[in-house]
Amino acid sequence: MDLTKINPQELKKLSLKELENLAQKIREYIIEIVEKNGGHLSPNLGVVELTIALHYVFDLDKDKILFDVGHQCYTHKILTGRGKEFRNLRKKEGIAGFPKRSESPYDIFCSGHSGDAISVGVGLALFKKPEEKIIVVIGDGSIQTGVAFEGLNQAGFLQSDVIVVLNDNEMSISKTQGAFSKYLNKIISDKRYLSLKQELKSFLNFLPERLKKESEEYLKRLEKGLKRLFLPTTFFEEIGFRYFGPIDGHSLKDLIKIFQKIKELKGPILVHVLTKKGKGYKKAEEDPEYYHGISGKEDKSIEGVFYNEYVGKVLCEILDKEKNAVVITPGMRLGSGLKEVSERFPERFFDCGICEQHAIDFACGLALRNFKPVVCIYSTFLLRAYDQLINCCLLHNLPILFLIDRAGCVPDDGETHQGVYDISYLRFLPNVTFFAPYFLEDLKEMILFALKKDSPVFIRYPKDWGEFKGNTGKIEPEIITKGKDGILIGVGAGTRIAMDLNNKLKEKNIFLTLVDAKVIKPLTISFYRDLFKDNLPVFVIEDNLKEGGFGEYLKNLFPNQKIVNFGFESKFLGVGKRTEIFKKEKLDSESLLEVILPIIINQKVDVKT
Ligand SMILES: Cc1ncc(C[n+]2csc(CCOP(=O)(O)OP(=O)(O)O)c2C)c(N)n1
Structure with a gap:
């Protein structure tokens, strides 16, 4: 065949x-x-x-x-x-x-x-x-x-x-x-029905052949009746x-x-x-969990540490010290990097099954009892619990930490799994503190900060590798390099693209101030006021929809500043590796260079861009 x-x-x-x-x-x-x-x-x-x-x-x-x-x-x-x-x-x-x-x-x-x-x-x-x-x-x-x-x-x-x-x-x-x-x-495993059936069969074997034939139909009916009599009906x-x-x-x-x-x-x-x-x-039969979803042979271009794995390690350190911290996953133990957490701290690890709404409400209950719930959830699946997020967690201002994995564009799975919406759907909500780290030290610092905070905190990171900057983590926007020709702001994974782009611009003798934004909300107004004081052109790169994104937020707050935003257009993103998706959507450093270079050379930025 x-x-x-x-x-x-x-x-x-x-x-x-x-x-x-x-x-x-x-x-x-x-x-x-x-x-x-x-x-x-x-x-x-x-x-x-x-x-x-x-x-x-x-x-x-x-x-x-x-x-x-x-x-x-x-x-x-x-x-x-x-x-x-x-x-x-x-x-x-x-x-x-x-x-x-x-x-x-x-x-x-x-x-x-x-x-x-x-x-x-x-x-x-x-x-x-x-x-x-x-x-x-x-x-x-x-x-x-x-x-x-x-x-x-x-x-x-x-x-x-x-x-x-x-x-x-x-x-x-x-x-x-x-x-x-x-x-x-x-x-x-209910053996009662099976054994009943078996006994009826053996009884049938004792009957003479003629009777057996005649009674077969009757026995079938009897079997049905007995089933109804002795066995509970199913749900x-x-x-x-x-x-x-x-x-x-x-x-x-x-x-x-x-x-x-x-x-x-x-x-x-x-x-x-x-x-x-x-x-x-x-x-796969022996380890169906690991083999549920595997990466292909060609997917090995890793240059750093995966965010989810790093998060799992940090959470283990925290659970060791913070006795009231609890970790919750709606069915994504392995994907969220929580294997070690679940094995070392089984009494404070809860896999709620594929029940995102319940997972958040459950976290609310624990928070009301003064526990520190950490909900590890994929950006795309958080969508399902938006109501619980707003009306249960945010309305009550409960100190729950949301670690939003697979934020931004998601490799391989296509339209149904994209995480490019979360900045747009979270940043304008009340009681939200929201971070998008790029460097792993910052991510850890944010997690520690969130566990001390008495209100909800959201931290987003992609399905990708991140890198250590070799410095202490900080929860504030940071200038990576200074330049005279403009300002380049990276948000989360956008920072990696921005660093790449900045190197390409340097080769062309263009020097931008490179900023790792990190904090989405509350926006550090004084930092940006100072950054924008020379009225240089600003470019924002984010791994989220452009509409409702961080760049749009900046533009609203600084309407007279020349800001050009780069993020995904409002459409469904298909299958591809992350690098392929960025390239296709013209958000890779080469494509951005082509757009940004003439703007800087001509120093012409339409405020409405
Ligand atoms: C709302 C939602 N949450 C989480 C997931 C991630 N997910 C994909 S498959 C899967 C397990 C499905 O289990 P089951 O329905 O028993 O199917 P099986 O894989 O065993 O065939 C999960 C949790 C998802 N797809 N959708």
């Missing part, structure tokens, strides 16, 4: 044996490409058979499959005519690592954040054609998000014609946390779903059988499928 030729129509012609061979080939292909390009390995290896079975039974020219989170869509992409392009997975202009509508009519929704698919499915199901099927594939980690429960709630209430396939591998990125995961485990049944499972998610035969059966049914259905994360690749 040629993986570059397979499509949903061809798939339906295959025998079970051929489907099994296909699964093996897809697995090998995914391993080969992900090891090279990077990507989500263990989630995808776990759903190969499940995806093949869904494609085999359902007709995707009329039925719709929604992948929750979407990171497990690789088999789906290969099966829907993208086998060849899959070689360019997560490359600039290549195949995205998440479902993408512009890529294929079979990707019906661009997902990337957990928990949304059931609700989208309920919406799709409402006015669909009677024969059309809506299928949602969701993991046991994602089904715990608040919004997923909201979707289940309405589906049960409306009796929506929607099939939810719960892919239960007992893992989120880390081991799935929370009472609901314990509950799912209980369903899986899903209680809210109006029909529950099927647990099903072996690696048996194509079982999967096809159950999907063929439920295809004929109407109303909300939940199929509980058991899979192994990393299936078929020993290293």
